[in-house]
Amino acid sequence: STTMEALATDELASFDLDFMGLEISAVTVDGIAAAFSRDRQELTITPSAPIAADANFTVSVAYSGTPEPNQDQALFLAGTSNGWLAWGEKIVGAANQPDGAMNWIPSNNHPSDKATFTFRITVDDPNVAVASGILQEVIAVDNDTNTYIWAMDAPMATQIATVMVGEFERVESVAPNGVPIRNYFLPGTDQADIDAFDPTGEMMVYLEELLGPYPYEAYGVMVIPDYIADSALETQSLSTFDDFGAEAIPEVTVMHELFHQWYGNTLTVADWGDLWLHEGFARYSEVLWYEHTGRLDDANALLTAAYEGQLHTALAPEEYAGIPPLEGGKVRPVVDPGVRLTFLVAYDDGVLAVHNLRMEVGDAVFFDILRTFYTENQNLPVTTEDFIATAARVTGRDLSDWADLWVYGDEIPADFPLLSE
Structure with a gap:
């Protein structure tokens, strides 16, 4: 399910969210059941009473199913699928850019409309859930199931929000400017791919000299085999990289995704x-x-x-x-x-x-x-x-x-x- 806190800039008799595919079982606005209909990805919600201009309100959408990959022609050279995807048999997660978020979370799926996020992801051992932001808590549900709670307290566009689930191992360090760095790799990741991120701290110091302070509480990367072939994505505070096959992860690609934390993620x-x-x-x-x-x-x-x-x-x-x-x-x-x-x-x-x-x-x-x-x-x-x-x-x-x-x-x-x- 997804719960969204929003502000009505005008009086709303109804409003739209972007959400495709998954079966919706209930929608509420401020805890009261609301009517809804859907035309492709346009989810129209009609609350029991109009929402006044300048009023804060909360909308919750309960849903279930397996997300179908979103298809976007802007990605035609890299394969058109985005959104919630699977990589092999051991990793599932989100590659949203540009508009794939709507296949797994109801939202205003546009780069100009940002929000803070809290993710609650329940997974079976030995899987780990990794997401944009800072890990707040891991709650044991039973002997082999845990709920990971991640929070991104800085505004974030849906296209660079991410969740990944897999058997990740965490490697921690601290940049020279004091920013925590936490990188996530699968067991057996080539050491060269792990070492490719060693310059991150030096790069961050250089970019702070150019642009100003790093904008988030922490930074890091995930390496996903067969992600976007020979590419990467600037998912906020936790960039996502392909393993680049037999090639080393390019140093300048590490710089490129780090730079996006300023130009692309904060400035959008x-x-x-x-x-x-x-x-x-x-x-x-x-x-x-x-x-x-x-x-x-x-x-x-x-x-x-x-x-x-x-x-x-x-x-x-x-x-x-x-x-x-x-x-x-x-x-x-x-x-x-x-x-x-x-x-x-x-x-x-x-x-x-x-x-x-x-x-x-x-x-x-x-x-x-x-x-x-x-x-x-x-x-x-x-x-x-x-x-x-x-x-x-x-x-x-x-x-x-x-x-x-x-x-x-x-x-x-x-x-x-x-x-x-």
Whole structure:
């Protein structure tokens, strides 16, 4: 079941939540039975009496069943399933991005509407339940069953909330800034995958220098074999990683997901069409980490690969079934590229937009923009227009030429400046 505390911004004769698939047995509003109906994922709830504007209320939904994976075309290159899933026979849990949460929790399933969460997960030994936030308590139900209670007290969007259940082992440490780090691995995880997260504390200190204090009580990771192939997700305060098969987990992917705790989780887009504000900046954190650790050639190689990737996306190869190619020299703007291109465009086009802003305004001003935009917009929904306005205010300049070319433009320059010593 799910219980949600909410505030009515207007008088509500009825209201909608996003919830699909599972069988609903009862709905109450403030403890009184409420009528409900469902059309696909839209759950409409009609309380026994209208809820007054500015009133707090509580809605509870009781349900049961086995979640069916949600299908989202934005994920078509990685497989379209998201939500509550199974990985092999020993792990179940949530990979929500972008909209999969609605297959296991009723919610307003939108990145701009955050909430605090408490998870109560009952599992049989030897399984352990791991979730976003801080473990509050483990309650023994009987000799071989326990209820794990986790709480995320900072606002969190549904797309980066997570629960995972498996035979996890916990590895604890403390970052140099005092933040607890707790990582979760399955027995038999390669030592190289465990060691891949050793730089986390150093990375966190570097990001605090750039952006300000780490925004949560603790951090950590989970490694899930065959998760999202060769990828990871910035689940809040507890990032989730694939094991990357025979390859080592890349150091810059560790940085990327950690950076998202600031840009993506605390600062969050108002709409998916502005996703480059998450992914373009997180990809640029990889560039910054290479640069910070003296690997300028690797930083420039990443930028060059992004430029080539943008051209590749424009050509729409066979695996982009149903997406027409563009004319020569044309590319897809980073803002509002369409559902199937949302994740494709946000990374490569986004990192180029960020890098070329830095080249335009210089390092000191660029890093001022980066920190100012984050500081002023924590837990507020942001748009591309908000970012451009902040950048213009910090620089005292009209940045229309940069925005028209690298954010809204559909033509790519023949080249762009790389980093130099």
